[in-house]
Amino acid sequence: MGYPITQKVENNFPQSGVRSKIIDHMTLRLETKKLSVIYGTIYGIKDVSLPIYDKKVTALIGPSGCGKTTFLRSLNRMHDLTRNTLIKGNVYLNGEDIYAPKVDPVMVRRRLGMVFQKPTPFPTMSVYDNVIAGLKLVGIKNKLILDEAVEKSLRHAALWDEVKDRLSSPGGSLSGGQQQRLSIARALAVEPEVLLMDEPTSSLDPQSTSRIEELIDTLKKKVTIVIVTHNMQQAARVSDFTAFFYLGSIVEHNTTSKMFTVPENKRTEDYMTGKFG
Amino acid sequence: MEQNYTKEHATKELLTKNRSILYRSFGDRLFSYSVFGLGITVILCTVLMALVLYGDGAEAIKKFGFFGFLTGRVWDPGITMEFGAYPFILGTLITSLAALAISFIPAISVAIFTAEYSPRWLSSIIDNLVNLIAAVPSVIIGLWGIFIFAPWMRDTFYTHIYMWFLDHYPTMLPIVGNPIGYGMTTAILILAMMIIPYTTVITVDAVKKVPKEQREAAYALGATKWEVIRMAVLPYARGGILAGVMLSFGRAIGETMAVAMLIGNRNNLPFSILGPASTMPSVIVNEFREAVENIHLSSIIAVGFYLFIISLIVNLIAAYIQRKFSLTGARTI
Amino acid sequence: MKSLKKRYLRDNLMKVFLVGNTIVVLTPLIIILLYVFIQGIGAINIDLFTQELGSPSRAMTGRPTGLVHTIIGTFVVDILALIIAVPFGLGAGIMLSEYPDNKLNPIMRVMNDTLNGMPAVLKGLLAWALVVKPMGSFSGLSGGVALAFVMLPIIARSTESSLMNIPWSIREAGLAIGLPRWRVIMSIVIPASKSGLATGLLIAFARAAGEAAPLMFTSFGNNYKSSTLIGWIMGPVDTLPQRLYSLAISPYAQWHQLGWAAGILLLSFVILSFIIVRIVIREKNY
Numbered sequence: 001m002g003y004p005i006t007q008k009v010e011n012n013f014p015q016s017g018v019r020s021k022i023i024d025h026m027t028l029r030l031e032t033k034k035l036s037v038i039y040g041t042i043y044g045i046k047d048v049s050l051p052i053y054d055k056k057v058t059a060l061i062g063p064s065g066c067g068k069t070t071f072l073r074s075l076n077r078m079h080d081l082t083r084n085t086l087i088k089g090n091v092y093l094n095g096e097d098i099y100a101p102k103v104d105p106v107m108v109r110r111r112l113g114m115v116f117q118k119p120t121p122f123p124t125m126s127v128y129d130n131v132i133a134g135l136k137l138v139g140i141k142n143k144l145i146l147d148e149a150v151e152k153s154l155r156h157a158a159l160w161d162e163v164k165d166r167l168s169s170p171g172g173s174l175s176g177g178q179q180q181r182l183s184i185a186r187a188l189a190v191e192p193e194v195l196l197m198d199e200p201t202s203s204l205d206p207q208s209t210s211r212i213e214e215l216i217d218t219l220k221k222k223v224t225i226v227i228v229t230h231n232m233q234q235a236a237r238v239s240d241f242t243a244f245f246y247l248g249s250i251v252e253h254n255t256t257s258k259m260f261t262v263p264e265n266k267r268t269e270d271y272m273t274g275k276f277g
Numbered sequence: 278m279e280q281n282y283t284k285e286h287a288t289k290e291l292l293t294k295n296r297s298i299l300y301r302s303f304g305d306r307l308f309s310y311s312v313f314g315l316g317i318t319v320i321l322c323t324v325l326m327a328l329v330l331y332g333d334g335a336e337a338i339k340k341f342g343f344f345g346f347l348t349g350r351v352w353d354p355g356i357t358m359e360f361g362a363y364p365f366i367l368g369t370l371i372t373s374l375a376a377l378a379i380s381f382i383p384a385i386s387v388a389i390f391t392a393e394y395s396p397r398w399l400s401s402i403i404d405n406l407v408n409l410i411a412a413v414p415s416v417i418i419g420l421w422g423i424f425i426f427a428p429w430m431r432d433t434f435y436t437h438i439y440m441w442f443l444d445h446y447p448t449m450l451p452i453v454g455n456p457i458g459y460g461m462t463t464a465i466l467i468l469a470m471m472i473i474p475y476t477t478v479i480t481v482d483a484v485k486k487v488p489k490e491q492r493e494a495a496y497a498l499g500a501t502k503w504e505v506i507r508m509a510v511l512p513y514a515r516g517g518i519l520a521g522v523m524l525s526f527g528r529a530i531g532e533t534m535a536v537a538m539l540i541g542n543r544n545n546l547p548f549s550i551l552g553p554a555s556t557m558p559s560v561i562v563n564e565f566r567e568a569v570e571n572i573h574l575s576s577i578i579a580v581g582f583y584l585f586i587i588s589l590i591v592n593l594i595a596a597y598i599q600r601k602f603s604l605t606g607a608r609t610i
Numbered sequence: 611m612k613s614l615k616k617r618y619l620r621d622n623l624m625k626v627f628l629v630g631n632t633i634v635v636l637t638p639l640i641i642i643l644l645y646v647f648i649q650g651i652g653a654i655n656i657d658l659f660t661q662e663l664g665s666p667s668r669a670m671t672g673r674p675t676g677l678v679h680t681i682i683g684t685f686v687v688d689i690l691a692l693i694i695a696v697p698f699g700l701g702a703g704i705m706l707s708e709y710p711d712n713k714l715n716p717i718m719r720v721m722n723d724t725l726n727g728m729p730a731v732l733k734g735l736l737a738w739a740l741v742v743k744p745m746g747s748f749s750g751l752s753g754g755v756a757l758a759f760v761m762l763p764i765i766a767r768s769t770e771s772s773l774m775n776i777p778w779s780i781r782e783a784g785l786a787i788g789l790p791r792w793r794v795i796m797s798i799v800i801p802a803s804k805s806g807l808a809t810g811l812l813i814a815f816a817r818a819a820g821e822a823a824p825l826m827f828t829s830f831g832n833n834y835k836s837s838t839l840i841g842w843i844m845g846p847v848d849t850l851p852q853r854l855y856s857l858a859i860s861p862y863a864q865w866h867q868l869g870w871a872a873g874i875l876l877l878s879f880v881i882l883s884f885i886i887v888r889i890v891i892r893e894k895n896y
């Protein structure tokens with residue numbers, strides 16, 4: 001991938017606080033400190049601290065039920081929507097704690113776009129209306145601005161050429177892969193700082209999957225991406241950093257190239273070689 | 278446990294019983310034919326209803342003409358023996374459309390509140406209550422209406438409205454109508470009360486069927502709760518809601534007893550806002566037992582025939598909407 | 611740009627609107643239930659269950675009147691209806707769930723829903739034409755037929771859905787040990803779904819028990835008990851909803867009181883069956 005930094009990262013990265021100089025050059029976009037999500041009495045994740053760097057792709061991997069999706073959803077306060085869920089610890093977006101009492105979850109979610117496992121276009125809305133759904137919320141009505149945003153977002157999502165002639169057909173009429181890219185375009189339209197992707201290709205065919213992966217590669221020039229995936233090859237292909245979750249905690253976090261070549265932890269190695277999970 | 282029992286039971290049967298002719302393909306054929314024969318009555322009943330109502334109403338329909346009966350404005354079983362269904366069709370359409378219009382937003386509101394806002398314990402109370410009220414027989418609602426609601430409306434509103442018009446616009450009085458309490462407005466309000474539970478129950482179902490992902494997608498865009506409902510929930514559920522409204526409309530059209538008890542039963546035009554009127558079901562119930570002349574009886578059944586046609590259309594539209602939306606819903610997600 | 615403050619204002623306004631609407635809708639509905647109970651409790655006494663109604667003068671002169679004939683009549687007519695409707699409804703339900711390849715099934719479903727949505731008064735007219743007219747008199751039997759038309763689509767639908775709840779693998783297990791299909795249905799599928807079937811029958815029964823419109827010109831009504839068993843079936847019979855209507859529109863205050871009594875009886879029955887149904891359904895879900 002050609003990141004000079006990837007070779008220079010120290011072994012005790014990142015928990016020890018001893019960071020390489022080049023890591024310091026990267027901006028910290030998002031950071032969690034001792035973050036726990038508790039459902040009733042059960043810990044979904046426990047004391048997770050993870051830095052997420054600007055304009056890099058961070059992949060979250062691990063066996064199912066290990067808390068990677070729980071972690072992702074805590075980054076844009078989606079857990080606020082479920083009853084009996086308690087959050088402890090902090091999540092800093094550009095150094096600002098998003099769980100601080102005065103922070104509004106609606107504003108937080110606006111700054112972190114989210115793409116789900118299943119494509120979620122609003123099926124009755126047109127492609128056009130789907131893309132501008134987020135802009136409409138804040139009352140942007142100017143047709144020129146909206147048109148521009150639609151084209152820009154759809155181009156970013158590599159969907160423009162396929163749908164430019166049928167912007168008015170319902171979002172539900174597209175194919176599965178197109179629907180997922182439409183969901184991405186919708187998330188991009190509000191120009192989020194971070195894009196959270198929860199197994200975005202798990203319901204897609206191989207061809208659509210590779211299109212989304214290519215897309216992730218171009219998108220990271222503009223936006224920070226956190227992606228949950230159960231597919232190890234996908235993590236290796238698209239990400240710069242990888243965090244391995246197991247039983248609600250991070251077992252290992254490192255640059256992807258390092259993680260996939262010389263994992264430090266026995267469990268990581270076992271998981272990656274298919275011994276469990 | 279039940280399954281174990283039945284499997285064991287079945288195996289024992291198999292081992293102990295000798296294989297009679299019933300255990301060969303003949304048995305299966307016999308069974309399926311009998312089931313079909315019994316089941317097909319569901320279709321036959323509706324067809325039979327159409328045939329019988331037309332057959333027994335034919336005398337009136339022939340005498341006054343298919344459209345002549347439909348548009349005839351006079352219903353006179355006393356002297357001229359002239360019959361036309363127009364007043365009742367008008368009464369039915371006005372009462373049920375007005376009830377639908379009044380009930381729509383409150384019914385949807387209750388559904389959204391229970392499905393989206395209220396805590397679970399309250400949702401379950403409201404849900405049970407609404408379902409229970411949907412099951413209350415219409416004569417009971419009529420009983421309450423006749424002794425409590427209608428007199429109360431008369432004393433609290435109707436007479437004052439009437440007096441106000443008497444003082445200010447006496448020329449409007451024929452439109453306002455007599456404030457006796459039993460009349461069009463009372464029937465509409467009771468009807469609205471009665472169909473709200475139906476609309477609510479079906480809407481709650483439709484709203485609950487909206488996938489979690491749709492809601493979350495809207496939340497993730499930074500929508501407030503109401504914006505999520507507007508953006509993701511209501512559009513997704515619109516097919517179910519529309520079908521529910523159609524079915525409630527069908528109920529309102531066919532609602533008989535409560536309306537017959539409260540509408541005042543005036544058979545001739547013009548109707549007024551507060552004054553008595555009549556609907557198709559109410560005239561059937563009121564006059565059928567007293568009809569002596571053949572042509573009167575036949576006319577009443579002919580009204581039933583037209584009621585059948587209207588109900589059929591409304592029900593088929595509801596079925597079509599349900600089918601269409603459930604298909605597209607399945608395809609898009 | 612809409613400010614967040616404005617959006618939250620709108621959010622809260624909608625919440626208030628929805629809560630307000632819910633209160634406005636539920637209040638009169640609760641009032642109806644309370645009224646029937648309060649008025650009805652006062653009208654209940656022992657005569658209600660032991661005496662006949664008789665002529666209006668009987669009530670006017672203060673002699674004991676009751677609705678014993680109505681209560682018996684309701685059960686006679688409703689049970690007749692159940693006996694008539696069950697085989698057809700079960701047949702239709704079995705056809706819909708056990709023979710899913712049948713070409714008629716989609717039409718049957720639509721027609722079943724249509725029949726269910728038809729005004730009950732028309733079902734009364736149909737029963738009148740099929741039974742009363744040929745027989746030449748109003749009868750409990752014709753009332754039973756009319757209510758059977760009310761029950762039939764409900765039974766068919768609930769039978770279909772409760773049989774559908776039984777997984778196909780259980781049927782296949784039965785077929786695999788060499789049982790014919792009818793035996794699988796009768797001794798495996800139906801016994802396994804019996805609580806669902808019973809719930810469906812109760813729903814249909816409760817719904818039909820509240821219908822007055824189809825009985826007005828079939829079982830017609832009767833102020834007295836029938837002296838013979840055959841009279842309950844072949845002669846005019848009183849039923850609660852139809853009697854309730856007649857009492858309510860009668861000009862006698864004493865009869866109005868009886869009307870409230872009939873109301874509470876009917877409502878209690880409906881609520882009781884509602885509670886049973888809910889409990890059964892809840893147990894099934896857990």
